[in-house]
Amino acid sequence: MERTLSDRLLDPVAALGRAVIGLLRATGAIALFAGEAISHLVRPPFYGRLFLKAFVEIAWFSLPVVALTAVFTGMVLALQSYTGFSRFNAEGAVANVVVLSITRELGPVLAGLMVAGRIGAAFAAEIGTMRVTDQIDALSTLSTNPMKYLVAPRLLAGTLALPLLVLVADTLGVMGGWLIGTQQLGFASGAYLKATFDFLQVADVVSGLIKAAVFGFVITLMGCWAGYRSGGGAQGVGRATTSAVVASSILILALDYMLTAVLFSR
Amino acid sequence: MISTRQGTMSDVPKIRLRGLRKAFGAKQVLDGVDLDIRAGHSMVILGGSGSGKSVTLKCILGLITPDAGTIEIDGRDVSKLSRVEREQVNDRIGMLFQNGALFDSLPVWENVSFKLLAQRRISRRAARDKAAEVLAQVGLAASVGDLSPAELSGGMQKRVGLARAIAAEPDIIFFDEPTTGLDPIMGAVIDGLIVDVVKRLGATAVSITHDMASARRIGDDAAMIHRGQIIWRGEARSLGDTGNAMVDQFARGEREGPIQMELRK
Ligand SMILES: Nc1ncnc2c1ncn2[C@@H]1O[C@H](COP(=O)(O)OP(=O)(O)OP(=O)(O)O)[C@@H](O)[C@H]1O
Ligand SMILES: [Mg+2]
Numbered sequence: 001m002e003r004t005l006s007d008r009l010l011d012p013v014a015a016l017g018r019a020v021i022g023l024l025r026a027t028g029a030i031a032l033f034a035g036e037a038i039s040h041l042v043r044p045p046f047y048g049r050l051f052l053k054a055f056v057e058i059a060w061f062s063l064p065v066v067a068l069t070a071v072f073t074g075m076v077l078a079l080q081s082y083t084g085f086s087r088f089n090a091e092g093a094v095a096n097v098v099v100l101s102i103t104r105e106l107g108p109v110l111a112g113l114m115v116a117g118r119i120g121a122a123f124a125a126e127i128g129t130m131r132v133t134d135q136i137d138a139l140s141t142l143s144t145n146p147m148k149y150l151v152a153p154r155l156l157a158g159t160l161a162l163p164l165l166v167l168v169a170d171t172l173g174v175m176g177g178w179l180i181g182t183q184q185l186g187f188a189s190g191a192y193l194k195a196t197f198d199f200l201q202v203a204d205v206v207s208g209l210i211k212a213a214v215f216g217f218v219i220t221l222m223g224c225w226a227g228y229r230s231g232g233g234a235q236g237v238g239r240a241t242t243s244a245v246v247a248s249s250i251l252i253l254a255l256d257y258m259l260t261a262v263l264f265s266r
Numbered sequence: 267m268i269s270t271r272q273g274t275m276s277d278v279p280k281i282r283l284r285g286l287r288k289a290f291g292a293k294q295v296l297d298g299v300d301l302d303i304r305a306g307h308s309m310v311i312l313g314g315s316g317s318g319k320s321v322t323l324k325c326i327l328g329l330i331t332p333d334a335g336t337i338e339i340d341g342r343d344v345s346k347l348s349r350v351e352r353e354q355v356n357d358r359i360g361m362l363f364q365n366g367a368l369f370d371s372l373p374v375w376e377n378v379s380f381k382l383l384a385q386r387r388i389s390r391r392a393a394r395d396k397a398a399e400v401l402a403q404v405g406l407a408a409s410v411g412d413l414s415p416a417e418l419s420g421g422m423q424k425r426v427g428l429a430r431a432i433a434a435e436p437d438i439i440f441f442d443e444p445t446t447g448l449d450p451i452m453g454a455v456i457d458g459l460i461v462d463v464v465k466r467l468g469a470t471a472v473s474i475t476h477d478m479a480s481a482r483r484i485g486d487d488a489a490m491i492h493r494g495q496i497i498w499r500g501e502a503r504s505l506g507d508t509g510n511a512m513v514d515q516f517a518r519g520e521r522e523g524p525i526q527m528e529l530r531k
Binding site: 045126130133134135137138140141142143144145 | 324327328329353356357359360361363364365367368369370371380381384385386430434
């Protein structure tokens, strides 16, 4: 069939339309998936053992990565803000900038991205492998609902573990800043800490923890969903893993903006 | 061969398939499957590779939703059941998956007693002993129970899968290629075990197999699926000499005959 020029010019438009429709459809499917998983959290039986296992995997084994990220981020923040503020003779604000950036933004976002890489990928690979080797089908023939067994405990664990990780990240990030502040930039230790806590409000920390909980939910949701829906053998599992990490990373950044807009709208 | 209990069962088939259709994309895998499976009997399903045997079993289990057709278990249309009722039906069905589908995050013993634990019919401590008992039935030592499935050979995985399928003593058991990958002696042992389990539990069994000797040993009835339909059904012991050219060609494994392999040159 002969294709006119206008047909070809419209190709990108059609592709865009398809992409948007695909995105909407996926969003709906994920929302249903999440809803079903949540509904299993309030109906017995509960799999406490699996929840604990997922919780330890997320919280404990992500601790080293998150801790390192937080310390270095705090250190860099102190250095950079010192350079910037010294131009206005406002070096005193360094401690303040460090603690606010860490608790409100960088703690949750960086911990979220680190966990997305580790846990999003691990869950997608594990559940995806179970899908392509019929293990998920086997669960339903063994009097066990796979959503309840595989997805619900992981979602809960992710939602609870991330705030805990972020509390640690907050503390270590501030310590990183303090380290540079006192060792390199010439602040007195007591004055630096006083400046840190004088300006810090409960709301700053709490807003970061709320973000963390949302990110934890999203990371585990995308990991489980990608794995659950994967097909096509080892290659399909590979694709699921990648898409889980990419999707949750993008969602973390997008949701971070939206949550910031909502939480600090006053 | 199992030939007991004939006449003691009612006339309602345990499983009744009518007009079952399923396509994946453009590929029509099941194209109107009609099949009755008699209660308390052992049915063997034959058919070429990729002819839809595993898909048929997965449809009966509710793992794949057919595009059309009805599935009745004990006279009840399963598509009309609520989720809870459907789960109750599946509680009474055991399934050996073609590739074993063992949970590799759990040790073998937990795999074997998984259903009993899930139904809370047994404590974890008792589950270990029960697992050892069922493993012994499939010719595996109790020490295998502490291994992870990844540490087992293919044939051992198959036997653990079999143990898992029968551990909860189901009414209906599906065996998807139970003896593929086993040595001939172990294959015969497993056949004997299937016959024995079906007899002991009074269960209805559906087995998929490519092994004619095995089919004759474990089946009362047999059916052959070809191009998405059941093209023949009859007695399993007649396989190889049924008078149906297609079935006989298949059973004897002959290259020449009415069934042409779709090989691309
Ligand atoms: N989930 C699926 N998605 C897409 N196609 C599928 C799926 N499951 C099965 N099929 C296709 O359906 C057809 C029948 O598959 P099935 O597994 O039932 O074959 P089979 O009769 O069990 O063969 P074998 O003896 O080799 O196990 C195959 O062509 C397969 O490609
Ligand atoms: Mg098969």
